[in-house]
Amino acid sequence: NQNVIQVSRDPANWAIQSGDYAGTRYSKLDQITTANVGDLKVAWTFSTGVLRGHEGAPLVIGNVMYVHTPFPNTVMALDLNDEQKIIWKYEPKQDPTVISVMCCDTVSRGVQYAEGKILLHTADTSLIALDAKTGKELWKVVDGDPKLGATGTGAPLIAKDKVIVGVSGGEFGVRCYLTAYDMNSGNKVWRAYSMGPDSDILVDPEKTTSLGKPVGENSSLNSWNGDQWKIGGGPTWGYMAYDPEFNLIYYGTGNPSTWNPVQRSGPDSKPIDQKWAMTMFARDVDTGVAKWVYQMTPFDQWDYDGINEPILADLEINGVMRKTATHFDRNGFGYTWDRVTGELLVAEKFDPTVNWASGIDMDKSSPTYGRPKLVEKYEPFKTGVDDATKGICPSSLGAKNQQPASYSKLTGLFYVPTNHVCMDYEPFKVRYTAGQPYVGATLTMYPAPDTPDLGNFIAWDGAKGKIVWSKPERFSVWSGALTTAGGVAFYGTLEGYFKAVDQKDGKELFKFKTPSGIVGNAMTYMRGGKQYVAVYSGVGGWAGIGLAAGLRDPEDGSGAVGGFASLSSYTSTGGSLTVFSLP
Numbered sequence: 001n002q003n004v005i006q007v008s009r010d011p012a013n014w015a016i017q018s019g020d021y022a023g024t025r026y027s028k029l030d031q032i033t034t035a036n037v038g039d040l041k042v043a044w045t046f047s048t049g050v051l052r053g054h055e056g057a058p059l060v061i062g063n064v065m066y067v068h069t070p071f072p073n074t075v076m077a078l079d080l081n082d083e084q085k086i087i088w089k090y091e092p093k094q095d096p097t098v099i100s101v102m103c104c105d106t107v108s109r110g111v112q113y114a115e116g117k118i119l120l121h122t123a124d125t126s127l128i129a130l131d132a133k134t135g136k137e138l139w140k141v142v143d144g145d146p147k148l149g150a151t152g153t154g155a156p157l158i159a160k161d162k163v164i165v166g167v168s169g170g171e172f173g174v175r176c177y178l179t180a181y182d183m184n185s186g187n188k189v190w191r192a193y194s195m196g197p198d199s200d201i202l203v204d205p206e207k208t209t210s211l212g213k214p215v216g217e218n219s220s221l222n223s224w225n226g227d228q229w230k231i232g233g234g235p236t237w238g239y240m241a242y243d244p245e246f247n248l249i250y251y252g253t254g255n256p257s258t259w260n261p262v263q264r265s266g267p268d269s270k271p272i273d274q275k276w277a278m279t280m281f282a283r284d285v286d287t288g289v290a291k292w293v294y295q296m297t298p299f300d301q302w303d304y305d306g307i308n309e310p311i312l313a314d315l316e317i318n319g320v321m322r323k324t325a326t327h328f329d330r331n332g333f334g335y336t337w338d339r340v341t342g343e344l345l346v347a348e349k350f351d352p353t354v355n356w357a358s359g360i361d362m363d364k365s366s367p368t369y370g371r372p373k374l375v376e377k378y379e380p381f382k383t384g385v386d387d388a389t390k391g392i393c394p395s396s397l398g399a400k401n402q403q404p405a406s407y408s409k410l411t412g413l414f415y416v417p418t419n420h421v422c423m424d425y426e427p428f429k430v431r432y433t434a435g436q437p438y439v440g441a442t443l444t445m446y447p448a449p450d451t452p453d454l455g456n457f458i459a460w461d462g463a464k465g466k467i468v469w470s471k472p473e474r475f476s477v478w479s480g481a482l483t484t485a486g487g488v489a490f491y492g493t494l495e496g497y498f499k500a501v502d503q504k505d506g507k508e509l510f511k512f513k514t515p516s517g518i519v520g521n522a523m524t525y526m527r528g529g530k531q532y533v534a535v536y537s538g539v540g541g542w543a544g545i546g547l548a549a550g551l552r553d554p555e556d557g558s559g560a561v562g563g564f565a566s567l568s569s570y571t572s573t574g575g576s577l578t579v580f581s582l583p
């Protein structure tokens, strides 16, 4: 969309959730530098009026800031020229019973902007276009059925004249999809399911490739047992990227349903891939047809949803400049692909404690090329039903979850918020009932064996596949990173600290304790000649679900309540925005 390209190119704005279409979350603003960031002061704060997990970031376009909240998904436009006065407030009407089918808190990853419209994706899967000036509803479509467990938490992406939106429901046996709607009318243009017949998943058996080879006919159907694909999951709730040059959007799909791998095994009781769950997709914006696919975790046994954001950059790999997409998967591997062809260029662990696989087979002549090399003792499928597989790293939270990383054009490195949590995983038999949880595994989570710290903020070389530095954090870093031309990387912590570090070496330069734990994404903008950085606080998301939803049983929240029990000693629920600037 030309307007999005234009408004997001101006670093005074933060016009798109990921900062730009490439998803770099990098800002050219350089007033705040490594030398002066220690002097940051709170410029103003704003309470959203809602508790629970505040993911995503506000947008700034011109003199207006657009603030969003978790359920009930209120949107407010604030006047940055006039005391942050509320210009309009939009409160969608939703049936609150949707909350009971949201797996991992009532989060929303944010609104998007284009051509004078704000696009909002609500918990009940409504996609709503608002007039950015007045907050008036222009159109509304319903994308899925919460009665079946479909919910909306992901941010839409606006590419050309289309609004593209995903759906959640992997824990409820929803067969998930990605859908493009016409931005002006709300009419559906295409829908691409994550699994099913070729005509549903929009692949061309001859032209869509996986690791350079055509996927062939029925690539998905052939990899499921019987009709299991009809309740197959493959949710699409992460941040997406877009490359206007190649007309491709990039996004990942999540777990195959159920989490009990034994129930998903093939007709011969052997593992089968369950394509195209756990897959990175490159799709044509106009037709939705996939150009290439890559499945990160075939036959998932750990709930390593592949939804984490792809980040587009130009990287020099083995002396050659490549147009790349880099992705930090839940499964603990940092992948870099050629984003035009889908060729796998790099796949290395970004957390040294990852043990479920010893590596990714990079031998092009091998029959298992591109697949993880599994370690048998960490395979719940091998251990079997009603028996726990112990000591798997990472936990189902992933070595990184949805919290987006940033790519700095200054250093050429990626700055990645990570988790450092391991687990015991015990599958149990679960019957599918529409609209009821279809999880089928009990989890216990605990710190990785090498340190009591549950997280790290790391710098990653995407071309070499190496950690450059790693800064330990007491809890998982569940906040999105921001990098700036001032040499600073920003992120928040689950205890509620907003932090600034030096991109070069990770040295901490600033911290400030905000009112609640941070699961939002750091952003920056410029007004009246001054650079501001801002972040939501409001603890929640999967890691913070115990606090956010008032859960106490350690096994609740699929084990996250027990894993993050001590978080309640550091912070409490909230819902606010904190904005910083130099004095």
Ligand SMILES: O=C(O)c1cc(C(=O)O)c2c(n1)C(=O)C(=O)c1cc(C(=O)O)[nH]c1-2
Pocket: 055, 103, 104, 105, 107, 152, 153, 154, 167, 168, 169, 170, 171, 235, 236, 237, 254, 255, 303, 305, 396, 397, 401, 402, 540, 541, 542, 543
């Ligand atoms: O399978 C799904 O449909 C689904 C949806 C969501 C979501 O929409 O928030 C999460 C997950 N899975 C999930 O596996 C997960 O780890 C997770 C973390 C979070 C979060 O916001 O902190 N959401 C989700």
